[in-house]
Amino acid sequence: MEKKELPDLQMDGVNTAAGGKYNKVNINGVSKINGALSAHTYKCDGVMKMNGDLAAEEMEINGNFRLKGNLQAGVMKLNGVLTGDGSLRGERCELDGMLKLKGNCEVEELMGEGVFTIGGLLSAGRIEFGLHGLAEAGEIGVESLIIRKTGSAAWGRLFGGIIPKFKLELRAKLIEGDYIDLEYTAADVVRGGTVIIGEGCSIGRVEYRTGLTVHPGARVEKEEKNGA
Numbered sequence: 325m326e327k328k329e330l331p332d333l334q335m336d337g338v339n340t341a342a343g344g345k346y347n348k349v350n351i352n353g354v355s356k357i358n359g360a361l362s363a364h365t366y367k368c369d370g371v372m373k374m375n376g377d378l379a380a381e382e383m384e385i386n387g388n389f390r391l392k393g394n395l396q397a398g399v400m401k402l403n404g405v406l407t408g409d410g411s412l413r414g415e416r417c418e419l420d421g422m423l424k425l426k427g428n429c430e431v432e433e434l435m436g437e438g439v440f441t442i443g444g445l446l447s448a449g450r451i452e453f454g455l456h457g458l459a460e461a462g463e464i465g466v467e468s469l470i471i472r473k474t475g476s477a478a479w480g481r482l483f484g485g486i487i488p489k490f491k492l493e494l495r496a497k498l499i500e501g502d503y504i505d506l507e508y509t510a511a512d513v514v515r516g517g518t519v520i521i522g523e524g525c526s527i528g529r530v531e532y533r534t535g536l537t538v539h540p541g542a543r544v545e546k547e548e549k550n551g552a
Contacts, residue, residue: 329484330364343376360393377410389501402436411444419453429461434480455508459494466501472509473524493524 335355343359351368360375366380370387377393383400393411401418408528411427417438423429428444437454440446446461453459454474471494494509504516508524515531525542533551538544 333363349380455492455494458491461494461496463498464496464500466499466504468503468504469499469501471507471509 328392330345332348333341333344333346333350335341335351335353337353338355340356340358342467343357343361346361346363347365348359349363349366351372352370354371355368356373357375360378361374361376362379364380365382366378366385368387368389372385373390375392376389377395378420379396381398383397385400385402385404385406387404389404389406391406391408391410393408395408395412397412397414397417399416404424405419405422405424405457409426412425412429412431414431416433417423417431417435419434419438419440421438423440425441426449428447429440429442430445430447432449434448434451434453437456439455439457439459440453440461441459442461444462446464448466450468451466451472454472454475458476462513473492492508494506495511497507497512498515499509499511499513500515501545502517503512504518505520505522506525507522508512510526512528513531514521514527514529517532517534518537519530519532521527521530521536521538521542521544523539523541525539525544527542527544529546529548530536530544531548531550533549536547536549
């Protein structure tokens with residue numbers, strides 16, 4: 325992207341704009357964008373509704389974001405709630421809040437805490453995530469996955485009013501990866517190289533290649549060692 329040749333977009337207060345190609349986008353307030361938008365950097369503070377695809381090399385969203393399209397980001401920081409009808413593709417997503425997508429989520433890294441709901445496949449090189457509620461994905465494919473139960477009074481005061489009060493748990497039909505370390509997870513099948521099934525897990529079948537550790541407080545219906 326030749327950022328010097330592209331204009332900047334600044335929106336403050338209550339505004340509506342069309343999409344387009346920009347160098348730097350900075351939005352504060354309650355805004356709506358009608359149409360696809362791409363930018364070198366994109367920052368939004370407040371309430372945003374976007375009717376179209378969004379792409380940016382660097383993205384920061386603070387507040388409540390509703391996206392009717394697909395999202396592509398190099399590095400994305402999300403502090404708040406993002407609800408999307410499409411899919412997310414990117415390098416790194418730092419999440420502190422809630423991510424809800426109807427499509428797939430394909431990133432190199434997903435780090436943070438809160439909850440996520442991925443309608444399709446959650447695919448990542450590395451995921452380290454602290455649960456504050458019910459997180460769901462159809463299937464999860466990773467190189468490394470670490471799920472922990474997390475809870476802090478400060479976090480609850482900040483997001484407690486917007487995240488539904490469901491059981492604190494990760495749910496998926498299939499979780500597959502090289503290194504899997506889980507707490508408070510319910511899955512039909514967990515398949516991996518080194519697998520650690522921690523406290524609060526309920527797993528139908530675990531298939532492992534290198535090693536398996538099961539916490540006394542976890543339930544595994546079937547264990548199976550495959551390969552070397």
